[in-house]
Amino acid sequence: MTRSPFDQANAGNPTRRKFLTATGMAAGLAFTGALPGIGTSNASTVEVNRLRDYPFALGIASGDPLPDAVVIWTRLAPKPLDPFGGMNDRPVAVVWQVAEDDRFRRIVRSGVEFARRESSHSVHVDVRGLRPWRHYYYRFIVGGHISPVGRTRTAPAPRQSVPGMAFAFASCQAWWEGFYTAYRDMARKEHDVVFHLGDYIYEYGVGADSGVRQQPVPVDFTRETMTLDEYRGRYALYKTDPDLQAAHAVAPWIVTVDDHEVENNWAGPISENNAPRNEFLVRMANAFRAWYEHMPVRIAQAPNGPGVQLYRRFQYGDLIRFNLLDTRQYRDDQAAGDGMKPPNPGSLDPNRTITGAAQEKWLLDGLAEKSARWEVLAHQTAIAQLDLQRGQGLLVPMDTWDGYDASRKRILGGARERGVRNLVSIAGDLHRSVASELRPDYADASSPVVGTEFVGTSISSGRDGMDHDADGLTILAENPHVKFHNFQRGYVRCEVNATQWVADYRVADRVTVPNGTVTSRSRLVVEDGNPAIHAT
Structure with missing residues (x-):
């Protein structure tokens, strides 16, 4: 049963099992805060083959809207409940697109990011150069797989009059x-x-x-x-x-x-x-x-x-x-x-x-x-x-x-x-x-x-x-x-x-x-x- 603030804290005071990390590398990465995978990639190590299984089982998302920017996100995980989502240890090139329409006939921003094992093959793209207070559509492409289409919206300009x-x-x-x-x-x-x-x-x-x-x-x-x-x-x-x-x-x-x-x-x-x-x-x-x-x-x-x-x-x-x-x-x-x-x-x-x-x-x-x-x-x-x-x-x-x-x-x-x-x-x-x-x-x-x-x-x-x-x-x-x-x-x-x-x-x-x-x-x-x- 979940607890709310109205439940007595520390009820039962359960004995905590011995703290163990599943992998030493994972614990070390978390504690140091290192973010391998942010930056350029050696093309020779990038996975370019078509993925056999659909990789977007965790969906897509956008967030932290600014007047000229929004973050778009996905994580490649063809087998979501397996370690590392069922992905191998190679980086994967992920194409991303942002458009003014949901059929992507008017693409305004696009690029390639690399999903890496050290970050659970997650991708964060800080899309810049967008217009204030507008809807945009986004998607990701890996090999022969296309993600669901997401809709997002930028914030208004700082002094813009917003009626509601x-x-x-x-x-x-x-x-x-x-x-x-x-x-x-x-x-x-x-x-x-x-x-x-x-x-x-x-x-x-x-x-x-x-x-x-x-x-x-x-x-x-x-x-x-x-x-x-x-x-x-x-x-x-x-x-x-x-x-x-x-x-x-x-x-x-x-x-x-x-x-x-x-x-x-x-x-x-x-x-x-x-x-x-x-x-x-x-x-x-x-x-x-x-x-x-x-x-x-x-x-x-x-x-x-x-x-x-x-x-x-x-x-x-x-x-x-x-x-x-x-x-x-x-x-x-x-x-x-x-x-x-x-x-x-x-x-x-x-x-x-x-x-x-x-x-x-x-x-x-x-x-x-x-x-x-x-x-x-x-x-x-x-x-x-x-x-x-x-x-x-x-x-x-x-x-x-x-x-x-x-x-x-x-x-x-x-x-x-x-x-x-x-x-x-x-x-x-x-x-x-x-x-x-x-x-x-x-x-x-x-x-x-x-x-x-x-x-x-x-x-x-x-x-x-x-x-x-x-x-x-x-x-x-x-x-x-x-x-x-x-x-x-x-x-x-x-x-x-x-x-x-x-x-x-x-x-x-x-x-x-x-x-x-x-x-x-x-x-x-x-x-x-x-x-x-x-x-x-």
Whole structure:
């Protein structure tokens, strides 16, 4: 069973098996951060023969759109669950094309990249020289095989007037706990960009029967990921899902990392169960290397051993600026041993942080620029207070911003001091939908509402769920700033213009069967200049 912040941390404190890497070379590459395969290739070593099996079993993707650029991605893997995807050790020439039409009659950019074994035969192409705020189509060609066609879109020019846009955000997609019904719905709708806010994979084994999927997998997939090969295999398993592939193919994605891409509730160099630090750093390096190999991100997001640059900004003209945050790598350890606790000296310590000092300064300096009508914090978990104690007293999760009260006060108070016009937080992690009004200090009744938060539920983690569970009813009863709750699976679609932000909570009736349906559970509106939440 997957864990959300409302589950007791370290439940059972399982004994960690001895840390072993599947291959010494793979572990060494991950830890050093070396990226062989970036650059030119010796033509005599390049695989030019036609591949016998179809190599695009993991699909294609695009991401990190800029006004003049977008990253396009694929990974050659004719046998996705085999080591190295069933590829041999030779580099492979991959032709890529970007066109203005889906039949590729007007190709505007093209070239050749080399897929190499050291990078799991993944390909990242940072396509430059594109025009702002335009749709493009892309594909890859290897030998006699042509990939699916993907559609992407560049961002607007920095000062371009943007009358409106639509985007989606999602998180938490435990493969064995549900089908990706939400992604099937997402792929059918028009989105200018999609945000994935963490837990793209889970490090846990998928179980001997693969849970609701009932799909046979190699025995390695039933174990928790530790080695680079195991993390690579887990991404490959998830990416075989056709609905996930379809959602990647229709819009560019902007992605970050939460905890399960490495290990449940890790905090900086501190593991969930206090594994030896040097051992955990190797595991982090393995996890980040595999993440990079499977995500449509730039070389700037390639890991340097056990570290990766995740926080970055994306400007959508004069309408929205997205501040993509990293609340895992730089946070202090969870207070009071993690889990659900009353506010305590650790959680209230003014020196503790969830973002780290450098990222906090970067964020506050950026908020002062006031470059767009809507300023968005796109990140991992809830900023709003979430009290789960019925009646007197507080009981809050130590893994969310409730465990880092000083960070909440500095960021939300700082946004108000800097005159941010419309502050919106989008987040995931909770496996439930929660819409809240944001205050810098929930202990002070006079603390003003300075922003709005939309937390999206999981894609599949937690199985089907229900409209409200016991914790959800408590959240609604004890937190007057919470204006909406739901405990089903799904995602959030946002439609934004100069006068209002509409958050459409899309929920699946079931994810434990492959034929579930998705409908709109609630459409919530925030007006320009007023952070209060209203239902349409």
